[in-house]
Structures are given as structure tokens and as C-alpha cells.
Amino acid sequence: MILIDGKKAAAELREELKQEVADLKTKHNKVPGLTVILIGDMAPSQIYVRNKEKSANEVGLKSEVIKYPDTVEEKTVLEKIEELNNDETVSGILVQLPLPKHIDKQKVIETIAPSKDVDGFHPMNVGNLSSGYESSVPCTPLGCYLMIKKIEPNLSGKKAVVVGRSNLNGKPMTQLLLKENCTVTITHSRTKDLKAECLEADIIVAAVGIPELVKGDWVKKDAIVIDVGINKTENGLVGDVAFDEVSKVAKALTPVPGGVGPMTIACLLKNTVECFKRSQK
Helix, strand or coil, rough: CCCCCCCHHHHHHHHHHHHHHHHHHHHHHHCCCCEEECCCCHHHHHHHHHHHHHHHHHCCCEEEEEEEEEEEECHHHHHHHHHCCCCCCCCCCCCCCCCCCEEEEEHHHHHHHHHCCCCCCHHHHHHHHHCCCCCCCCHHHHHHHHHHHHHHCCCCCCCEEEEECCCCHHHHHCCCCCCCCCEEEEECCCCCCHHHHHHHEEEEEEEECCCCCCHHHHHHCCCCCEECEEECCCCCEEEEEEEHHCCCCCCCEEECCCCCHHHHHHHHHHHHHHHHHHHCC
């Protein structure tokens, strides 16, 4: 079985981006800029934003973090986003989720200019992705897609099962696989016989948030299995896939942690570079 090493894949992608940013600097005499807005002091968000900043600096991006207390007014945040929309040195804007209850997440997402929406959450980017047009793609499914393509460059005609239908992972993942001419089934908590669906699949992407849901006898021999789940249990962090069982049958499998996670941040940098390139056209 191939263990899909997300840390290694992310390091390779960062190296490629580093070279690309250097070339862009030579060509345009400026570099892509990523601005992250962080509201409140939730530890996971702070760690995540620190990692984003570190990675951005590593590949040569201009990186900025704007911090607000969780008492900040919604109006203040929206005005700041508008200001960044009009700032030519900013290629990508990201507002770290989750947000405090008094701030409307959808309003925040829709205020970010689609051309600077590095998370790929703006309805316009969602629509463009599903229509097969150029768009920013949410970072986690993009990372999953790139890892699948490393294992199997030609996905045409493959049967893929996506477990989970969230706007964050399940739906965009489906669009990416359809673009590759896969036959895609979206499954979820109401699916009648989830095991039977999974057993048909050449590719399984599990993103449902249920610890070790996908068992060894759910997976056909030589399937590629991508585990997006991160669940805290008494035995530490586990994914949505029963790793020990599935590793005996799958052709390739991502570990948790160390699989999809590192690729998510690398893909955020990739999206920032793509936004910059589109703005220079």
C-alpha cells in the first residue's frame, strides 16, 4: 500500500510555488500578497493562521495578518474587507473561520471580491467551479484532488464515492472529480446502504466527521482512499477511515494527521498565486 504523505506533497508544492513567485517577481517587479483576518483568540485558529503566515513567507509571498478582538463590530470587518478589495498589493483575502456569533459568515464571504477569494467560498466561485469555468477552488478538496492525481494521473471513467455533502468539501470535491470524467456518487448520513456504495468505488473521499466510519470491508481492493476527517477521541486524533483495516486493502491511503491537512495550507498559497496571475492578465 502507498501511504500518501501530505507533508511531503505539500513541501513539493511549496518548492514549485517558491520558484513561481520568484519568476513572477522578476516579471512584474512585485509578489502576490495574502491578507488573513483573524477575529478572537481561539487557539486552533491562532495556530492555523501562524502556520499560514509561516508558509506564505517561506514561498516568498507578502503576508499580513489583521487581528480583531471577538467583540469587533461586523461593520468594521466588512469595511476592512472592502478596503482590501481595493488594495492592489493584496492578491488574496481570507477571513479565518469560525466567526463570533454576532458576525454573519455569509455576509463576510460575499463581501470578499471573488477575484481575491482564496478560500473559494464566494457564491460566484462556487458557481464557476460547478459550471466548469475558471475559479478559486476550496483548499481542502483541491489538496485531495492533487494527491489523488499523483497516485493516478488518469481518472477518466473511474467510479468515485464522496462521503459527506458539505459546501466546504463534499460538493467542490465532486465537481473536481466530474471535471476529470469520473462517475461520482455523493453519499451522506441519510444514504441507505453506505457500505455497498463504497464497495463500488475506485476512489473514496471521506469527509463526514464520524470517527473511523469507513471500515476495511467497505473498501474494494486497490481503491484510493482519502481521509479528510479529523476527530478527537480518547485514543487521540483519528480520521473518518479505520486506518489499520483499510490499509490492508487500499492501493493508497492518507494518514491522519499528516495527510490532507498540510496540503490544505499549501493549496491556499497556490490559490493566492493564481489570483495574482489572473489579476496581471
